[in-house]
Every structure is written in structure tokens, then in C-alpha cells.
Amino acid sequence: xxxxxxxxxxxxxxxxxxxxxxxxxxxxxxxxxxxxxxxxxxxxxxxxxxxxxxxxxxxxxxxxxxxxxxxxxxxxxxxxxxxxxxxxxxxxxxxxxxxxxxxxxxxxxxxxxxxxxxxxxxxxxxxxxxxxxxxxxxxxxxxxxxxxxxxxxxxxxxxxxxxxxxxxxxxxxxxxxxxxxxxxxxxxxxxxxxxxxxx
Amino acid sequence: xxxxxxxxxxxxxxxxxxxxxxxxxxxxxxxxxxxxxxxxxxxxxxxxxxxxxxxxxxxxxxxxxxxxxxxxxxxxxxxxxxxxxxxxxxxxxxxxxxxxxxxxxxxxxxxxxxxxxxxxxxxxxxxxxxxxxxxxxxxxxxxxxxxxxxxxxxxxxxxxxxxxxxxxxxxxxxxxxxxxxxxxxxxxxxxxxxxxxxx
Numbered sequence: 483x484x485x486x487x488x489x490x491x492x493x494x495x496x497x498x499x500x501x502x503x504x505x506x507x508x509x510x511x512x513x514x515x516x517x518x519x520x521x522x523x524x525x526x527x528x529x530x531x532x533x534x535x536x537x538x539x540x541x542x543x544x545x546x547x548x549x550x551x552x553x554x555x556x557x558x559x560x561x562x563x564x565x566x567x568x569x570x571x572x573x574x575x576x577x578x579x580x581x582x583x584x585x586x587x588x589x590x591x592x593x594x595x596x597x598x599x600x601x602x603x604x605x606x607x608x609x610x611x612x613x614x615x616x617x618x619x620x621x622x623x624x625x626x627x628x629x630x631x632x633x634x635x636x637x638x639x640x641x642x643x644x645x646x647x648x649x650x651x652x653x654x655x656x657x658x659x660x661x662x663x664x665x666x667x668x669x670x671x672x673x674x675x676x677x678x679x680x681x
Numbered sequence: 682x683x684x685x686x687x688x689x690x691x692x693x694x695x696x697x698x699x700x701x702x703x704x705x706x707x708x709x710x711x712x713x714x715x716x717x718x719x720x721x722x723x724x725x726x727x728x729x730x731x732x733x734x735x736x737x738x739x740x741x742x743x744x745x746x747x748x749x750x751x752x753x754x755x756x757x758x759x760x761x762x763x764x765x766x767x768x769x770x771x772x773x774x775x776x777x778x779x780x781x782x783x784x785x786x787x788x789x790x791x792x793x794x795x796x797x798x799x800x801x802x803x804x805x806x807x808x809x810x811x812x813x814x815x816x817x818x819x820x821x822x823x824x825x826x827x828x829x830x831x832x833x834x835x836x837x838x839x840x841x842x843x844x845x846x847x848x849x850x851x852x853x854x855x856x857x858x859x860x861x862x863x864x865x866x867x868x869x870x871x872x873x874x875x876x877x878x879x880x
Contacts, residue, residue, distance in 0.1 A: 490809045540769060543776065569739050575742070580776055584776055606807065608689070608808075609806055610689045610804070611802075661690060663689060
């Protein structure tokens with residue numbers, strides 16, 4: 483087995499970011515799941531509601547049946563049920579495992595960053611399959627307070643901050659079925675409506 | 682934006698392959714979608730049926746609504762509808778784009794290799810997001826006769842053959858919304874039931 487190498491063609495990322503920013507600016511409620519309701523929901527019960535509502539916001543994710551088991555500042559645990567997500571050999575389908583790795587990035591954003599100031603985008607995600615996923619699979623992501631503050635400050639000052647999330651997707655008995663590397667950006671909403679610089 | 686690097690921990694791949702082989706051996710009809718029906722379906726209409734049936738075989742894929750537009754030996758085109766697959770900013774969700782990149786590898790297997798002799802596994806897939814996917818997205822994969830023969834011969838002789846598929850996910854107007862690199866293996870069924878070597 484050859485060692486996997488990065489073989490994506492070189493692309494100007496700024497173009498993606500500007501386009502994503504434009505799309506998000508056009509959908510003003512993009513990163514703010516409660517919209518106007520947000521103002522009247524008690525801050526203490528908001529996390530509990532959000533934990534249940536977040537997996538329902540995107541149809542593709544809702545249909546997978548993924549659950550948020552833990553959702554705190556800098557700490558997220560999600561679980562994908564095997565039921566409904568089996569492939570033709572009765573283990574978990576590769577795309578369900580991908581979704582389990584991708585979705586928590588958004589959850590971590592919701593629990594860790596000010597949604598009025600920032601929004602997240604995913605720029606790249608790579609998944610390596612280690613063992614057949616013969617049961618429910620969970621993944622945990624953690625970012626320290628220092629990391630969170632650095633990312634928020636960076637995005638505030640420079641309009642954007644890149645960060646990576648490394649995932650280990652595990653069965654209940656701890657067996658790692660896949661590892662993932664996700665590249666995310668936290669972007670300031672203040673720069674989202676700025677038009678691309680003339681060149 | 683830093684250039685993405687491979688940051689997966691080093692793992693013994695042979696372990697995954699052996700486990701996958703065991704799972705597939707336990708599900709004998711794994712790669713043969715027609716099972717006993719296969720013998721009575723006319724060889725000429727089989728591809729037309731398979732093109733419609735293949736996206737329905739795995740629930741996760743079926744729910745995405747992905748369609749096979751073209752399915753020939755060494756040539757597959759698939760399309761993912763935006764409808765039902767939107768994210769919170771109304772573009773196509775990252776996981777739907779991943780599924781569009783992953784699924785055709787199985788389709789290419791079905792249209793290009795002898796299912797009685799071989800089965801495929803995906804070992805790694807990386808996706809890089811280039812532009813927001815604002816409409817239906819399609820992807821095309823091609824392998825030459827020479828490549829197909831080399832892969833089949835390699836798998837026949839050595840029990841397995843690795844190959845890569847590079848994808849460009851495109852909107853109808855040709856805009857590339859993501860690029861993907863998939864690592865696959867074609868494995869011989871003859872070695873699927875061989876127990877792991879004692880070490």
C-alpha cells in the first residue's frame with residue numbers, strides 16, 4: 483500500500499472563501515440557528531435545545547440519524563447509529579462515517595464561538611478507513627480555551643482563522659474504525675459582506 | 682491557507698484489509714447485487730437495470746437521491762441533486778459532495794470487474810472544497826482498458842490491487858466545486874476466505 487499523498491490540484495483558495503462569504507451574506511441567518519427566536523430563549527436552556535435541534539437543521543445530516551452526545555465550549559461528542567447506515571456488507575457506509583467526522587465541526591462552532599460575529603467553513607476533509615464499522619460509531623473533538631481564544635482573536639483581527647480537527651472514529655469498545663483530518667476556517671461576519679478586492 | 686498535509690497516524694493497513702475481507706466473506710452476496718437472480722437476467726438488459734438499482738442498494742446513498750447518468754466498462758458519470766441535500770446556507774452539504782465522490786467507485790467496480798472474482802474496498806478519501814455548490818453536481822470517472830486489465834491481473838496474481846480515482850465535482854456550467862482523491866483496492870475473492878497468516 484503506497485502512502486497516501488496530497489494529489490489535489492493547486493487552487494486559489496481565496497476564491498472559494500470569497501464565494502462562500504458571498505453565499506453566507508445572502509443568507510443572513512446562516513450561522514444563527516435560532517434567528518429572531520434567539521432573543522427570547524433563556525440562555526440556560528439554549529444549549530439543551532441546540533443539542534437536539536442542530537442535527538435536524540440539514541436534511542442530509544438529519545436523515546443519517548446522527549446524535550450529539552455532548553456539546554460544550556471546546557468539547558463535542560457525536561454518535562452515528564449503524565441502523566439505517568449500513569452498506570452492502572452490513573457495516574457502516576463510508577459516507578456515514580464521513581458525515582460523522584464533518585458534522586461535529588459545525589457543532590463545535592455553535593458551542594464555542596459567537597455566532598453573531600463568526601461563521602465557519604470547511605475547506606478540506608480526509609478520511610482514512612482503519613477497521614470495518616460493525617456497530618454505532620462515535621467521535622470526540624476538543625479545543626482548549628487557549629486554542630479557541632487564539633482562533634477567535636485571529637478571525638477578529640484578520641477576518642479569518644484556519645484550524646484543524648483530528649478525529650478518531652470509534653466503536654463502543656474503543657476500536658478505531660477511521661481517522662479524519664478536517665481543515666476549517668472561522669470567518670468574521672464583518673468581512674463577509676466586503677466585496678472582493680479589485681485586482 | 683497552509684497546504685494540506687497528510688496527518689493521519691501511521692496504521693497497519695493489512696489489518697483493515699483482513700478484517701474487511703472477513704466481513705465480506707461472511708456476507709457472501711456482498712459484491713454480487715443480483716444474487717441468484719443474476720443467472721436468469723439477460724446480459725444485455727443487466728446494465729440498464731443495474732444503473733437504476735445500484736443507487737438503491739445502500740440506504741444512505743438512496744436517501745441522497747444520487748443518480749447514475751452513465752455506467753460502462755471504465756466509465757461512470759454520477760449526479761447529486763441539490764434538492765434534499767442543501768446545507769444551512771442553501772448550497773450542497775459537504776457530506777453529499779463526499780458521497781457523490783465515493784459512490785462512483787463502487788459503480789465503476791460493478792461495470793468494470795468480474796463480481797464473482799473480485800470485490801472493492803475504499804481505504805481513504807480526501808475532498809477539497811473549491812466553490813459553493815449552488816446547483817446539481819456531477820462527477821465523471823474513467824479508467825482505460827489498460828488500467829482495468831492491469832488492476833484485474835494484479836488482484837488475480839497478488840490477491841489485491843490498489844488504484845486511485847481523481848474526481849472533479851462540477852456544476853452544470855462546468856464550475857469545479859470540489860476535487861477528490863480516492864484510494865481503492867480491488868481484492869480477489871479467492872483470498873477473502875483465507876485466514877490471516879499466523880505471525
